[in-house]
Amino acid sequence: MKYILILIGLLNVFLAEAQDSLRTSELEEVVVSATRSERSLSDLPVPIMVVSDKQIKSMGALRLNDVLTEQTGLAIISDHGTGVQIQGFSPDYTLILIDGEPLIGRSAGTLDLTRLAVGNIRQVEIIKGPSSSLYGTEALAGVVNIITDNPDGVNGSATLRYGTNNTMDVSGTVNYKTGKLGLSAFANRYGTDGYDLVPENKEKTVSPFYNYTLQSKITYSLSGRTKLSISGRYFVESQDLYEETLENDPLDVSSVTSDWNINPVLTHQFSDKLKATLRFYGTGFRNDMKYLYKSDGTYYDSTFFDQHFYRPELQVEYFLNSRNIFTLGGGRIWETVEATRFNDMMKYETDYIYFQYEWKPVDKLNIIAGGRYDNNHAYTPQFSPKFSAQYDVNEWLSLRGSVGVGFRAPDFRQLYLNFTNNTVGYSVFGTQEVAAGIQRLEDRGEIKAIRVDPASFGEINPEKSIAYNLGIRLKPVDKLTMNVGLFRNDIKDLIDTQIVAEKNDGNFVYSYYNIGRAFTEGIELDASYSLLRDISISAGYQFLIAKDKDVVEDLKAGKIYKRDPETNITTRVSPDEYGGLLDRSKHMFNVKLFYENSTSGWGGSIRTVYRGRYGVMDMNNSGILDDDSEYVEGYATFNVSLSKTFYEMVRLQAGCDNVFDYTNPEYIAALPGRLVWISVGITLKSKKNN
Amino acid sequence: MNYFLKLTYVLPVAALAAFSSCDDENDEPKIVQLEAVSVSDLNSVSTSKYTLFSFDENSVISNTDSATADWDIGFRGTTIILNSGTSGPGNAAGQLVDGIFDELTEAPTDGYAVDGDTKAITGSGGWYTYTGDAATGPKHAILPNAGKILVLKTADGEYVKVEILSYYQGNPNTTTAEFADLATRPASRYYTFRFIHQDDGSTNFETTIDD
Numbered sequence: 001m002k003y004i005l006i007l008i009g010l011l012n013v014f015l016a017e018a019q020d021s022l023r024t025s026e027l028e029e030v031v032v033s034a035t036r037s038e039r040s041l042s043d044l045p046v047p048i049m050v051v052s053d054k055q056i057k058s059m060g061a062l063r064l065n066d067v068l069t070e071q072t073g074l075a076i077i078s079d080h081g082t083g084v085q086i087q088g089f090s091p092d093y094t095l096i097l098i099d100g101e102p103l104i105g106r107s108a109g110t111l112d113l114t115r116l117a118v119g120n121i122r123q124v125e126i127i128k129g130p131s132s133s134l135y136g137t138e139a140l141a142g143v144v145n146i147i148t149d150n151p152d153g154v155n156g157s158a159t160l161r162y163g164t165n166n167t168m169d170v171s172g173t174v175n176y177k178t179g180k181l182g183l184s185a186f187a188n189r190y191g192t193d194g195y196d197l198v199p200e201n202k203e204k205t206v207s208p209f210y211n212y213t214l215q216s217k218i219t220y221s222l223s224g225r226t227k228l229s230i231s232g233r234y235f236v237e238s239q240d241l242y243e244e245t246l247e248n249d250p251l252d253v254s255s256v257t258s259d260w261n262i263n264p265v266l267t268h269q270f271s272d273k274l275k276a277t278l279r280f281y282g283t284g285f286r287n288d289m290k291y292l293y294k295s296d297g298t299y300y301d302s303t304f305f306d307q308h309f310y311r312p313e314l315q316v317e318y319f320l321n322s323r324n325i326f327t328l329g330g331g332r333i334w335e336t337v338e339a340t341r342f343n344d345m346m347k348y349e350t351d352y353i354y355f356q357y358e359w360k361p362v363d364k365l366n367i368i369a370g371g372r373y374d375n376n377h378a379y380t381p382q383f384s385p386k387f388s389a390q391y392d393v394n395e396w397l398s399l400r401g402s403v404g405v406g407f408r409a410p411d412f413r414q415l416y417l418n419f420t421n422n423t424v425g426y427s428v429f430g431t432q433e434v435a436a437g438i439q440r441l442e443d444r445g446e447i448k449a450i451r452v453d454p455a456s457f458g459e460i461n462p463e464k465s466i467a468y469n470l471g472i473r474l475k476p477v478d479k480l481t482m483n484v485g486l487f488r489n490d491i492k493d494l495i496d497t498q499i500v501a502e503k504n505d506g507n508f509v510y511s512y513y514n515i516g517r518a519f520t521e522g523i524e525l526d527a528s529y530s531l532l533r534d535i536s537i538s539a540g541y542q543f544l545i546a547k548d549k550d551v552v553e554d555l556k557a558g559k560i561y562k563r564d565p566e567t568n569i570t571t572r573v574s575p576d577e578y579g580g581l582l583d584r585s586k587h588m589f590n591v592k593l594f595y596e597n598s599t600s601g602w603g604g605s606i607r608t609v610y611r612g613r614y615g616v617m618d619m620n621n622s623g624i625l626d627d628d629s630e631y632v633e634g635y636a637t638f639n640v641s642l643s644k645t646f647y648e649m650v651r652l653q654a655g656c657d658n659v660f661d662y663t664n665p666e667y668i669a670a671l672p673g674r675l676v677w678i679s680v681g682i683t684l685k686s687k688k689n690n
Numbered sequence: 691m692n693y694f695l696k697l698t699y700v701l702p703v704a705a706l707a708a709f710s711s712c713d714d715e716n717d718e719p720k721i722v723q724l725e726a727v728s729v730s731d732l733n734s735v736s737t738s739k740y741t742l743f744s745f746d747e748n749s750v751i752s753n754t755d756s757a758t759a760d761w762d763i764g765f766r767g768t769t770i771i772l773n774s775g776t777s778g779p780g781n782a783a784g785q786l787v788d789g790i791f792d793e794l795t796e797a798p799t800d801g802y803a804v805d806g807d808t809k810a811i812t813g814s815g816g817w818y819t820y821t822g823d824a825a826t827g828p829k830h831a832i833l834p835n836a837g838k839i840l841v842l843k844t845a846d847g848e849y850v851k852v853e854i855l856s857y858y859q860g861n862p863n864t865t866t867a868e869f870a871d872l873a874t875r876p877a878s879r880y881y882t883f884r885f886i887h888q889d890d891g892s893t894n895f896e897t898t899i900d901d
Contacts, residue, residue, distance in 0.1 A: 448808070565863045565865045567855070568834070569855065570837050616826055617825075619827060620836070621834070621835065667826075
């Protein structure tokens with residue numbers, strides 16, 4: 001019965017409770033990401049973390065990366081944008097959703113999390129482990145789902161925050177809900193002067209930029225059984241950069257990035273047992289870069305990237321009884337990309353169906369089995385099953401386990417890139433372009449030799465992984481919750497460039513092939529404890545090993561060599577010297593303390609996040625991470641915040657991020673020094689609220 | 691052309707113990723261990739002419755002898771030629787073999803190529819890597835690839851193994867900040883390498899018969 005109750009609106013009760021306490025472990029938290037419907041967190045057999053709106057506010061987080069950087073096992077990575085590493089996977093392998101709908105705009109693989117303001121969200125849900133069984137491509141390492149506020153009551157709020165680097169954030173929300181109609185709107189402007197960790201360089205580490213986010217949601221109850229919601233978002237960011245050139249003639253670069261989406265959702269409750277959801281999702285992303293010579297303003301270059309995504313989807317849920325729930329869904333995706341390095345507009349269509357069966361054979365056992373079938377013309381169809389189960393041994397001990405398949409489709413670059421570097425002379429072709437590209441070069445007499453079997457042109461498969469997650473949830477005493485998780489991901493068919501031909505001038509032609517194999521495995525520990533009524537303490541730790549399987553084999557075979565930096569003489573790398581994939585910390589931990597007293601209005605937090613040393617480069621010509629000089633040292637950041645609320649209406653908050661001003665200009669450009677900020681927020685509520 | 695050539699000649703040493711007690715009149719040939727010869731800062735600065743080198747002589751050969759079989763290998767920038775095919779009148783040939791210099795005790799019997807449209811010894815992706823505009827590490831540097839041994843036949847068909855150590859003057863440590871900075875990086879086009887030349891015609895790189 002629990003599920004049905006939740007569906008018909010107990011959600012609001014939980015949320016009302018959540019407002020009053022930070023002791024989330026004691027609450028029946030509700031998440032949607034794991035099943036695409038509201039489910040109680042404690043029933044779900046997969047590893048999920050939920051970060052509540054309350055916690056986000058207490059941290060003083062502004063953008064999604066601020067939120068994720070403090071969560072156990074997550075590392076923030078900068079690679080053509082700010083992304084998140086989950087279970088040792090690069091940001092390309094985590095799907096980012098807003099209310100269950102995917103964000104697009106991975107022009108170079110990473111979806112930039114700084115695009116996402118977190119001022120109007122209810123919670124952030126993070127699923128670790130593949131979720132392709134529900135979401136398809138990209139959900140290989142996990143899913144981050146931003147759940148926005150639903151219109152609730154009649155209220156409005158405004159927040160102004162100012163801090164170091166002339167960073168100003170202004171937000172406003174409006175909520176209106178009466179009877180059948182609900183409206184909410186959110187607007188935000190974020191602007192900063194950026195910062196410069198290496199003042200002697202003329203290029204700033206982060207150049208000044210500003211952005212606007214507008215978001216709104218309308219809900220309407222057409223009848224007791226039929227509900228409509230329409231949400232939309234618009235984001236635009238503008239940044240001016242300075243760029244040196246080899247010719248010592250610097251450039252002014254202007255970059256404009258925008259995205260929009262619209263998401264009407266119609267739900268109809270046919271009966272107590274049958275519910276259908278019809279969703280439409282349309283979204284667009286565009287980036288334009290313009291390069292002008294600083295000296296005389298003349299044109300140097302310009303690039304653009306323009307992506308669109310449209311998807312209708314129908315999902316049907318059948319509640320046979322409280323122990324058996326069936327979900328069936330399907331849809332079609334139309335995707336297009338136009339970009340500077342593609343021939344013309346590239347189109348991509350995917351048809352998919354998914355199903356899920358939630359079964360509770362006995363009270364203590366909860367099983368979810370599901371799978372999704374994706375059919376796309378550019379690669380072989382993918383079936384992604386997932387099976388997970390949780391067994392509650394007793395009141396204080398639960399065991400869970402899951403096995404799932406995840407995939408990541410070849411991206412637009414890997415399929416359609418058509419690029420020749422005019423200065424150096426090499427060429428890179430996507431798999432759908434390589435045959436024609438080689439032919440063109442051959443016709444011009446530029447090809448000396450083809451290095452691969454031309455029959456392999458155009459052959460590409462998605463990258464795939466099989467993941468195993470095991471977990472124990474412990475509640476030894478009332479106020480203490482502990483989670484232990486073990487994970488292993490076996491990844492195959494990783495896509496990388498490979499030489500396909502040699503040109504007469506000695507340059508090479510590259511294309512993309514499924515050539516890599518890797519694994520990641522580790523342990524995750526999480527504990528949270530409620531001390532007194534107002535204080536919650538949590539700690540988290542992740543141990544991670546992430547390695548290239550081919551490198552491991554080559555090391556065993558003694559086929560990997562390095563050069564001694566002093567003599568430059570070649571020696572052999574021994575297997576135990578291998579440090580795994582770059583950018584992965586073996587050890588990461590965080591400790592957080594939150595205080596919130598609703599009577600006095602005081603609140604605060606002290607948080608520390610440690611990221612252990614990680615590899616950044618190859619220094620000794622071995623091609624792998626195997627020497628101490630190839631690591632960036634581990635570091636910790638300490639963040640504090642303090643707030644006071646007056647008359648439940650005015651909230652003053654001040655904070656300091658990176659208190660000890662830790663920076664590493666050479667290797668961690670994304671880490672600014674100490675940031676001090678203050679904010680003032682005003683909330684106005686109508687008397688009849690709630 | 692003022693060649694800046696500094697040669698270190700390591701003399702073949704120590705006959706095997708088993709033979710050391712034998713007196714000199716003994717007709718049995720002496721088996722001696724082959725030792726690597728180091729060549730430092732071989733200048734390949736010219737952009738027009740190759741610096742020609744003879745393993746047998748362990749010295750640079752004048753460009754006036756380029757049409758003879760007196761030289762085995764030539765260097766011009768990153769390009770390496772062998773005295774064969776399109777590069778010269780000799781019978782030199784070569785290949786890149788993966789492994790450790792000291793562990794390569796025997797030259798392969800086949801797999802040798804002569805210079806043609808393609809050089810027998812591949813440059814980029816062969817003996818060296820050009821770091822280009824690398825995100826990390828030294829930019830625009832030529833770094834010899836670890837574990838690549840040049841196994842060559844000389845112009846006379848004798849076997850040589852060569853390990854290229856550096857492309858920069860003074861065989862510098864390439865992991866330092868001084869090397870990373872283009873302003874302080876030592877001059878390029880100066881080869882440092884070591885080689886073992888087997889002059890008895892066999893493929894053995896460990897010992898030779900001293901007669």
